[in-house]
Amino acid sequence: MTTPALDVAVLPATEWRARAEAHAARADALTAAHRERRSRRLTHPIEDFLYEYYGVRPARLRRWHPGVGVALAGTADQLGERATWRWTHATVGGAVVLDVPAYLADRGDGVRWLHGLLARTAGRPAHLGCLGLHEWAMVYRQGAHRHPLALRLGQAGTDAVVESHPVRCTHYDAFRFFTAPARPLNRIQPERATQLDLEQPGCLHANMDLLKTALKLGPACPGELLLDCFELARDIRVLDMRASPYDVTSLGHTPVAIETAAGRAEYVAQQRAFAGRAEPLRARLLAVTTALLGDAAA
Template structure:
């Protein structure tokens, strides 16, 4: 994989821009959580995927990118100091590469460590993506998997009971009962109410 070298001003600009963009979603969620409030749509990213706001706001350069003057990241999970050879491959003259490698302040994502530690997750992703690509998708479900998750909400003490459904519980039940729910959003099935 070819290596890219990012100067401090360049990568810090990218990191700040990412933090500002992601902060528009993460910070309001964190403030609501502190107040004990919830938003049914905007909080989904952080509650469904159990993504922490700080993780979401942390910029990473991706594989094969060396960040100069980034010694504070050397101790981050899945980061390591760049070697002299890597710094030279990325374009630094040998003398500069030797000095930077010795200082240990030019860092990159440790893809080998990531692949080693996350092997089962990577294998799972390959399997599910392969199976997804091999089967035709069904795109005419009109979001009915969302309705199936709210089906029989009174009987099931639905977890979003603080929300008022526009149709009410009975109206929502009638929608589910009057349709054949066929959805390629397989992950949603685990949240279907038992009767759905």
């Protein structure tokens, strides 16, 4: 094996093993409720969304990676199975590090797309005030709904809210779940091909999707950053459902009534706060893709 072209920082075994243990404990705490429900074959319409939609697995969350450009020193016993993980590269001295050329040979196209998405989203102003109407548009004039929760205003009341407010969803992966009657009501018609042109940092789902980006980056993403993105997505999901047409009081949450002036103000304030939390995480993910791509990132 050859030494990777980019400079690497080498962590001694005492340091990285402590970080890995702390990461696993943090991941276990974050997934405890989900794992307990799963053992009893129960589901939660808010908290289990990340596992279902993003394909998150607790075991994957607890596996710590140092990220691109960081090598782990140690004996064969200390490194254990890490030395055999995919895209692992052995440096002089026996330390292991992400083999960037091998990684990019398999994931390069995806990394370049994610880099463009992160950079272009970060470069735009945050647009607030969509009021979470994407969730309302997903049940507009629909007899059956995907969550086993009653509609807070009933079907007619829900439809009236959609029809009386401007729908301006920019996120393709939310828009594609709109009901057929709701699609023409959206002021924009997002497509996968236009995602790089439309994604903006105020969008709740764009900020939730930082978790998807971290997962797609796999071992190139530091474990701590992955869990930070998971926590952000978890918290955003709560607002997403509190502001939805579903009655979430049975789940212990107070609805954000976006059909009222007070509810709209609360939603915008929380949306702004989440955009603020997402900004440094997006920058950290962009630093990962920049390190992977090197000069090509420009």
